[in-house]
Amino acid sequence: MYNTIKKYISAFSVSGNESPLAKIICDDIAPYCDSVEIDPIGNVIAFKKGADSTKRLMIASHMDEIGFMVTYIEESGLIRVTNVGGINAVASSYGSVVFANGTKGIIVLDMGAKKEDISVKSMVVDIGAKNKAQAEKKVKIGDVCALEQRITRLMNSRIAAKAFDDRLACAITFEAAKLIEEPAYDTYYVFTIQEEVGCRGSKPAAFGIAPTYGIALDVTHTGDMVGGPKMTVKLGEGAAIKIKDSSVICSRSVINRMTELSEKHGIKHQYEVLTAGGTDTSSMQTACAGAFTGCISIPTRYIHTPVETVDMADVTACVNLLAAIIKEGF
Ligand SMILES: [Zn+2]
Structure with missing residues (x-):
């Protein structure tokens, strides 16, 4: 099981x-x-x-x-996303994400966003690209990514993932x-x-x-x-x-x-x-x-x-x- x-x-x-x-x-x-x-x-x-x-x-x-869909790629190569399903921006931030083609990234919050304004709009995916052209080689508008799988075994037959x-x-x-x-x-x-x-x-x-x-x-x-x-x-x-x-x-x-x-x-x-x-x-x-x-x-x-x-x-x-x-x- x-x-x-x-x-x-x-x-x-x-x-x-x-x-x-x-x-x-x-x-x-x-x-x-x-x-x-x-x-x-x-x-x-x-x-x-x-x-x-x-x-x-x-x-x-x-x-x-639930996951994230690419809406826009910044000149810097950072990727803007929208939510697919009910995303909790705080809960999903600062984790690793993966796209269907295997491209990996991290998802972070816009460092300038005020605490009370934190939502998916203030989330950014960083795949390590140096600029837009480089990012576009791996990720296209409309591509989706999800948080990376990890599973933690806790006490009492409890597991987290x-x-x-x-x-x-x-x-x-x-x-x-x-x-x-x-x-x-x-x-x-x-x-x-x-x-x-x-x-x-x-x-x-x-x-x-x-x-x-x-x-x-x-x-x-x-x-x-x-x-x-x-x-x-x-x-x-x-x-x-x-x-x-x-x-x-x-x-x-x-x-x-x-x-x-x-x-x-x-x-x-x-x-x-x-x-x-x-x-x-x-x-x-x-x-x-x-x-x-x-x-x-x-x-x-x-x-x-x-x-x-x-x-x-x-x-x-x-x-x-x-x-x-x-x-x-x-
Ligand atoms: Zn469900």
Whole structure:
């Protein structure tokens, strides 16, 4: 599991540029499914026939991560960028970045920017170029870069890295798919694109599949950070069963079934009400004639920073809960 996570967070996959990770996931999941395809907009859709083909289950995990897009190259060779997704300028500054072609850089703040004005507008990428012409040999307008992968092992099976949002969910989905030989229903493992910029991949995928049941997997905040939101989700307390986020109110029957399966299998679980932030869950709920939907959330500290932190015990709980849903159905 750890190696899968490491492999997925190392792959390049800024929103709109998910194909390197999509290719890896296709290769990984193909032996465990009946078919795998990449749809016209780039979602990976892996299908596994189930015992009851009158119902369809869609699982959604997003492949993309937040990043930066080149807007302008200064005469000096320094590169101006705009955000792709919800960037926290303070959290992302003074780190290393990498472009799809392997060009490396560092991302810094405009030294003249006042503290209160710090935003993506005051961020600059320095690839070491001496001037614009030199920079343009490596980087073009519209290219995107992401923070460089690094992973830190902490105490108590806790790990920190960038892009656990939502590569962890991709890894969890893959692990669950491996465990299940025959799903309860026809099951579509969907690895979506462009969630971070407005759940753009999951909408057409859900429309095409028209799921009876839809389960998303994504990270959620925890209330146990210093100055964190007032919420009960805590690191190490198990898989978080979503009740609500700003895009969805989950189906009560799905919440109840997740609770029942957690209790049956002794899976540690907790409940999540997220007051800000949406997920692919809503795309499935409102697709076609509508679907019963829920979301398994992975408790994560410091989301959208280079040190998103999770407890591997929670990650395992999420795998087990997802596997139970796929195998036993609703
Ligand atoms: Zn996410």
